[in-house]
Amino acid sequence: MYPVLKTVYIRCLGLSLMSFMLALSLFGCGGGKTYEPDTLRMNLQAEPPSLDWLVTTDSTSFDVISNLMIGLTQYTNSLKCNAGCAQRWEVLDGGRRYLFHLRKDVLWTDGQPVLARDFEYAWKRLLDPKTAAQYAFFLYDLENGFEFNSGKVKDAAQVGVKALDNHTLEVRLRRPAAYFIYLTAFCPTYPQRQDIVEKYGDRWTEPEHIVTNGPFMLTLWRHEYKIELTANPRFIEGPPKLKKIKMFMIPEQATAFGLYENNQLDYVDNRSFPTADVERYRNSPHYTNIPLLRATYLAFNVKKKPFDDVRVRRAFSMAIDRTTFPKILRRGERPAYSWIPPQLAGYSEKSAVHFDPLTARRLLAEAGYPDGKNFPPVKLLYPHREDAKLVVEQAQEQIKRHLNVRVQLEVNEWKVYLETVRRDPPPIFRQSWGADYPDAETFMNLFTTHNGNNDTRWSNALYDSLVERAAGEQDPERRKALYAEADALLCKEEAPIIPTYFATQNLMVKPWVKGMEFNALDVQFFKDVSISPAR
Amino acid sequence: MFGQILRRMLLAIPVLWIVATITFLMVRVVPGGPFDADKHLSPEIVANLKAKYKLDRPVVEQYGHYLARLARGDLGVSYKYVNRTVNDILGEAFPVSVQLGFAGLLIAVAVGVPLGTMAAVKRGTAFDAGAMFLSTAGISVPGFVVGAVLILVFGIWLKWLPVALFESWRHLVLPALTLAASPAAYLARLTRASVLEVLEKDWVRTARSKGLSDERTIFRHVLRNALVPVVTVLGPLTAILITGSFVVEYIYAIPGMGRFFITAVTNRDYDLIMGTTLIFGVLLIITNAIVDIVYQLLDPRIKLES
Numbered sequence: 001m002y003p004v005l006k007t008v009y010i011r012c013l014g015l016s017l018m019s020f021m022l023a024l025s026l027f028g029c030g031g032g033k034t035y036e037p038d039t040l041r042m043n044l045q046a047e048p049p050s051l052d053w054l055v056t057t058d059s060t061s062f063d064v065i066s067n068l069m070i071g072l073t074q075y076t077n078s079l080k081c082n083a084g085c086a087q088r089w090e091v092l093d094g095g096r097r098y099l100f101h102l103r104k105d106v107l108w109t110d111g112q113p114v115l116a117r118d119f120e121y122a123w124k125r126l127l128d129p130k131t132a133a134q135y136a137f138f139l140y141d142l143e144n145g146f147e148f149n150s151g152k153v154k155d156a157a158q159v160g161v162k163a164l165d166n167h168t169l170e171v172r173l174r175r176p177a178a179y180f181i182y183l184t185a186f187c188p189t190y191p192q193r194q195d196i197v198e199k200y201g202d203r204w205t206e207p208e209h210i211v212t213n214g215p216f217m218l219t220l221w222r223h224e225y226k227i228e229l230t231a232n233p234r235f236i237e238g239p240p241k242l243k244k245i246k247m248f249m250i251p252e253q254a255t256a257f258g259l260y261e262n263n264q265l266d267y268v269d270n271r272s273f274p275t276a277d278v279e280r281y282r283n284s285p286h287y288t289n290i291p292l293l294r295a296t297y298l299a300f301n302v303k304k305k306p307f308d309d310v311r312v313r314r315a316f317s318m319a320i321d322r323t324t325f326p327k328i329l330r331r332g333e334r335p336a337y338s339w340i341p342p343q344l345a346g347y348s349e350k351s352a353v354h355f356d357p358l359t360a361r362r363l364l365a366e367a368g369y370p371d372g373k374n375f376p377p378v379k380l381l382y383p384h385r386e387d388a389k390l391v392v393e394q395a396q397e398q399i400k401r402h403l404n405v406r407v408q409l410e411v412n413e414w415k416v417y418l419e420t421v422r423r424d425p426p427p428i429f430r431q432s433w434g435a436d437y438p439d440a441e442t443f444m445n446l447f448t449t450h451n452g453n454n455d456t457r458w459s460n461a462l463y464d465s466l467v468e469r470a471a472g473e474q475d476p477e478r479r480k481a482l483y484a485e486a487d488a489l490l491c492k493e494e495a496p497i498i499p500t501y502f503a504t505q506n507l508m509v510k511p512w513v514k515g516m517e518f519n520a521l522d523v524q525f526f527k528d529v530s531i532s533p534a535r
Numbered sequence: 536m537f538g539q540i541l542r543r544m545l546l547a548i549p550v551l552w553i554v555a556t557i558t559f560l561m562v563r564v565v566p567g568g569p570f571d572a573d574k575h576l577s578p579e580i581v582a583n584l585k586a587k588y589k590l591d592r593p594v595v596e597q598y599g600h601y602l603a604r605l606a607r608g609d610l611g612v613s614y615k616y617v618n619r620t621v622n623d624i625l626g627e628a629f630p631v632s633v634q635l636g637f638a639g640l641l642i643a644v645a646v647g648v649p650l651g652t653m654a655a656v657k658r659g660t661a662f663d664a665g666a667m668f669l670s671t672a673g674i675s676v677p678g679f680v681v682g683a684v685l686i687l688v689f690g691i692w693l694k695w696l697p698v699a700l701f702e703s704w705r706h707l708v709l710p711a712l713t714l715a716a717s718p719a720a721y722l723a724r725l726t727r728a729s730v731l732e733v734l735e736k737d738w739v740r741t742a743r744s745k746g747l748s749d750e751r752t753i754f755r756h757v758l759r760n761a762l763v764p765v766v767t768v769l770g771p772l773t774a775i776l777i778t779g780s781f782v783v784e785y786i787y788a789i790p791g792m793g794r795f796f797i798t799a800v801t802n803r804d805y806d807l808i809m810g811t812t813l814i815f816g817v818l819l820i821i822t823n824a825i826v827d828i829v830y831q832l833l834d835p836r837i838k839l840e841s
Contacts, residue, residue: 050617057572132587134576150579202618223619223627225701225790250699250788254683258691258698415567415803422575432573452575 034263035512035531038243041264043256045271047224047249051205053187054126057134059434059522064227064247065187066523068212070236072100072119072169072184077517077525079343079438081185085114085213086169095176095474100184102167107234108193108211116163118191123161124148125197126188135188138436141180143172176472178479182437215240215527225249241515241530260508266531267509267516269524275330278506282332286508289332290518293341293435294503295443298380298395301425302496303457306376311367313495316428317353318360319402320395325501328390332506336499338491339443343520345476346440346483353491353499357402364403372404380407382430383417391500392430425455432503438521440483441471447490447497458496463489540824547820554816555605555809559598562805569614569803588614601809610813611806615798621810625792628779629814631701632791635784636777638707639714643772647719648765651726652758658731666723673720678782682713686786699788710787714780718772722765729761736760759833766833770826774818778811 048061053069056062074084086100106114123142126133127149140146143160147153160172173180183189193211200209207218215237216229227247231239248265250256256272259265265272281287300307300316307313322335334342337352361371369375380396382388389411396407407428412420421429433453435442444467445451449459463486470482491499509516515528570576570584585591589600604611610621647670654666673681689709690698697706733739734757742752779793792811799807830837 047616049615052618055617057574129583130587132580132583134570134572134580134584136580136583137577146579149583205618223616223624223790224794225788248700248788249790251794252699252786252788255686255699255786255788258686259700262691262694262698264698264700413567414801415565415571418571418573418575419567422571452577455575 035266035510035533036244038241038531039246040242040244040513040526040529040531041246041266042248043250043259043265043268043272044227044247045249045251045256048227051210051218051221053190054122054131054135054192055133056187062187063524064218064229065190067214067216067229067245067526068210068218069187069190069214070106071186071190072102073181075185075438075519075521075523075525077519079519079521081181084185085119085191086184089181091474095178095180095472096173098171098173098180099164100169100171102169103236104167106213106236108213109217109232109234110211111234112193112211113166114191114213115166116169117166118193119169119189120161120163121194122192123189124156124159125192127159128156133188138183138186138188141173141175141177141183143174145174176474177441178471178474179437179439179441182439186437216242216245235527237527240527242526245526260510263510266513267507269505269507270331273506273508278331281508284508286511288505288507288509288518290505290507291334291341291343291520292503292505292522293343293438293442293520294432294522295336295339295341295434296391296430296432296500296503297336297339298392298498298500299425299429299431299456300496300498301427301429301455301457304425304427306367306369306378307427309367310494311363312369314353314492315360315363315367315403316399317491317495317498318356318363320398320498320500321355322500323355324394324398325391328394329387329501332504333501334504336501338487339447339497339499340440340483340487341435341443341502341520344435344438344440344443345480346444346470346487348480348484348487351484351487351491353495360402364405369405372406375403375405378405378407378427379410380428380430381410381412381417381420381426383414384411385414388430395498395500421455425457429455431455431497435521440487441467444470444483444486444490456496458494460489460494463494540828543820543824543827547817550820551813551816552602555602555813556598558809558812559601562800562803562808563594565800565803567803569805571803588612601806605813610810613804613807615802615804615807621806624795624807625810625814628790628792628795631789632779632784632793633777635707635710635714635789635791636773636779638711639718640769640773640776642711642715643718643722643776644769646715647722648726648762650719651723651728652730652753652761654723655727655730655734656753663727667727670720670723673716674724676716678713678717678780679786681716682709682783682786685709685713699786701787701789706787710783710789713787714776714783718776721768725768726761726765729764730757733757733761763830763833766826766829770822771819773822774815778815778818 044060044063046060048064049058050056050061051064053065070084072084072086073081076082085102085106087103088101090099092099102116108114123139125131127136127139127145129149129151136149144153144158148156148159162170164170196209196211197204203209207221210218215232215235217232219230220228229245231243233239253272253274257268257274257277260268300313302308322337325335326333337354338347340347380392382392392409396409399405399407433446447454447458448464448467466482466486470479473479473482505518505522507518512531512533514530514532570581613619613621613624616624650666654663657663686698689696696708700706739757742756779791781793781797784791784793795807795811799811
């Protein structure tokens with residue numbers, strides 16, 4: 001009907017299409033390359049909320065900071081504390097006082113030496129109420145650490161950290177804490193330069209201002225998109241083999257994995273590895289699965305009936321076959337029978353609670369609910385996320401099958417869930433916990449009476465005493481025994497929680513990436529990584 | 536016309552004040568706060584945080600502070616991204632979304648309007664049926680599916696275009712196509728319906744009977760009148776596209792501001808929620824004002840006064 005119009009339109013469309021194809025052919029394809037020389041390309045998934053190691057609390061930030069900084073000590077991938085800025089340290093007064101002797105050749109990226117006063121400044125800044133650091137509690141073991149942070153002590157000089165001279169740092173603790181040395185390798189205790197922080201204020205962590213002392217330097221931070229680190233020629237152990245690390249922030253797992261498959265990322269971890277692909281690549285030589293110090297559990301509010309009865313709690317715990325969780329989650333998780341993970345000192349087979357439906361039914365009958373009769377309706381609350389849903393549905397099904405008890409599931413949006421659990425915990429709820437440092441203390445302290453994260457409301461004087469004694473115990477064997485006893489009390493005898501599984505890290509690493517190692521704490525260090533052609 | 540635009544801008548102030556007030560109250564009513572985390576903080580630490588961000592003050596005082604800051608163009612600070620202001624965050628993300636949004640808008644208009652016009656002109660033919668099938672599919676298929684298919688075909692199988700990231704103009708092609716798919720389909724359907732309606736008018740018949748060519752009739756008379764409803768939807772559509780799309784930015788890892796409409800709420804990042812809402816409000820007001828002006832250009836019978 002309108003041939004000219006049609007012709008014009010089709011011509012325009014054709015021309016556009018031809019130009020488009022031509023442009024694509026001119027600019028080449030996107031996936032032909034393999035690796036970039038001396039450059040590691042990875043996915044952080046999200047923007048680090050901050051690179052100020054005193055105020056940030058999340059693993060994304062720590063993944064960056066751990067490659068920019070070293071503390072008094074530094075972790076190996078086997079999670080031992082090696083010398084960092086401190087070449088040696090003395091433990092004095094039965095574990096109440098530490099003297100750290102700093103190396104004299106550790107330099108900041110601007111060439112200034114790292115001094116004891118940089119630690120004193122940083123630790124006091126961490127505890128300063130004005131900093132409002134969420135991880136200030138990590139230094140509550142210092143003399144007057146809590147008091148200064150809560151405003152009860154105004155004078156920072158009373159806090160138990162002091163630079164005795166340029167290269168000697170004294171730390172005074174309010175009680176012996178055998179795990180304290182681990183904290184000195186953890187981001188919130190890294191040193192800071194007072195002159196830099198005060199000069200640049202809120203913007204001191206931007207690449208043009210920040211000074212660091214680790215293997216890499218921050219050279220580019222394009223917010224919400226990419227961070228670039230380059231090798232630090234002044235690093236105490238010599239410049240790292242990599243010249244550059246590109247850390248992208250790709251939120252979608254499938255997109256990131258597509259980039260990996262197209263050789264645009266050199267390795268992927270859980271953040272970039274969809275479950276379907278984990279299954280597809282499980283037998284690949286480039287696939288690795290590392291158990292993490294991260295546990296998921298179902299918690300009871302022991303103040304709410306019927307879970308104020310220990311027999312009911314134990315019955316629920318024994319009625320759940322933990323081996324089913326890895327099967328439904330499909331990411332190589334490990335069933336959890338105890339609260340202390342197997343990688344940590346203090347773990348004992350004897351503390352483990354096992355699947356035993358017969359005993360579970362007997363305990364429930366003893367509690368007054370034979371074959372689940374007259375059991376009141378109970379609610380299990382979980383946050384809105386897929387893995388939590390799968391776990392609670394599985395638990396619901398098993399409890400029904402083995403105890404004939406019907407559990408009602410309720411889901412909440414994440415922040416609503418957190419507030420509900422903090423304000424008025426429901427009878428059962430799904431929780432998880434990740435280690436901040438590789439010591440049983442980080443797990444066991446959680447269920448002590450006064451721990452703010454103990455949402456079970458469970459309080460046991462013997463447990464508190466065992467954990468308190470273990471924290472200060474300097475003898476490793478006695479310490480292990482104390483934790484094992486406390487773990488058995490928690491999981492087998494009192495059962496305020498049902499440990500369900502330990503998470504794992506799933507990784508795919510390209511063959512040209514050498515020296516890449518991972519650890520159970522899930523902190524990634526790249527100083528020994530190199531890129532070289534695969535054979 | 537200048538006076539009318541000025542009046543519209545002045546009227547925008549109370550509108551934005553109402554938007555700001557309602558949003559301010561709503562974010563504080565929603566359960567959960569910015570400092571709720573899986574590791575609960577001690578009351579002492581929460582007190583320090585609230586004091587730092589002045590959230591320990593009465594709500595009325597917080598509201599007063601907020602309005603005072605807003606009057607100075609200060610949108611506040613992020614509670615999630617420590618030490619970053621909302622102005623900084625949106626100042627970096629908004630230009631990215633504008634680039635992507637305009638690219639998507641151009642594609643949507645360039646495809647949707649001609650397709651709808653041709654479908655109307657060739658009503659009842661195979662071309663019409665094909666165009667309407669495509670437009671129904673474009674509206675029905677969610678953006679994340681369109682994006683996934685485009686990535687699979689052009690990024691992974693053919694390797695013609697980057698799978699994701701934001702490094703060059705080539706990285707914009709697939710996101711812009713994904714972003715444009717649904718609006719293009721909607722515009723095609725709208726244009727077709729509008730052109731069909733206009734084609735039935737007596738004056739079109741008169742124009743043809745006077746011997747005007749088909750092209751002249753369509754371009755000069757039909758389209759000019761048929762585009763009024765299209766322009767109406769282009770206003771809010773522009774505001775929606777240039778403030779970013781959560782889905783498109785998410786799947787292509789584009790550092791735009793679309794993500795903040797979702798993540799600011801899930802993080803209870805109060806000032807960032809307010810900032811995104813206000814920016815969207817401002818853009819909606821501006822684009823609607825532009826639409827009103829374009830109305831007049833298309834149809835002089837329409838006056839801003841009316």
